[in-house]
Amino acid sequence: MYYKVDRSYYTGNVKTTVQARLDPAAQQALDHLARQTGWKPSRIVREALRRMAGARPRPPLRIIGQGRFDSGIADLGSNPEHLRGLGQ
Numbered sequence: 001m002y003y004k005v006d007r008s009y010y011t012g013n014v015k016t017t018v019q020a021r022l023d024p025a026a027q028q029a030l031d032h033l034a035r036q037t038g039w040k041p042s043r044i045v046r047e048a049l050r051r052m053a054g055a056r057p058r059p060p061l062r063i064i065g066q067g068r069f070d071s072g073i074a075d076l077g078s079n080p081e082h083l084r085g086l087g088q
Helices: 024-038 041-054
Strands: none
Touching: 024 041
16 A cells, blocks of 8 residues: 655655555554554654664673683583583
8 A cells, every 4th residue: 555645744844755665464554553543654654763763772682601601621512522422
């Protein structure tokens, strides 16, 4: 679904036009939000960008315990002698 944009609504605050391809689920969500809020799709997208830009970034995922234990054997994970019998 495409929306016709009437430039007469803009007051000069909008400086950039963005085009996006939406998959059917995203288009359905946008249509639903537009009906639910009474907002134009462009306003919904701008509000979503504002909220995402203001959100705290997620910390990167890390493996629990990674780098916290030292076996004292430098080649523990790569030397076949140390790996013999592992998993049996």
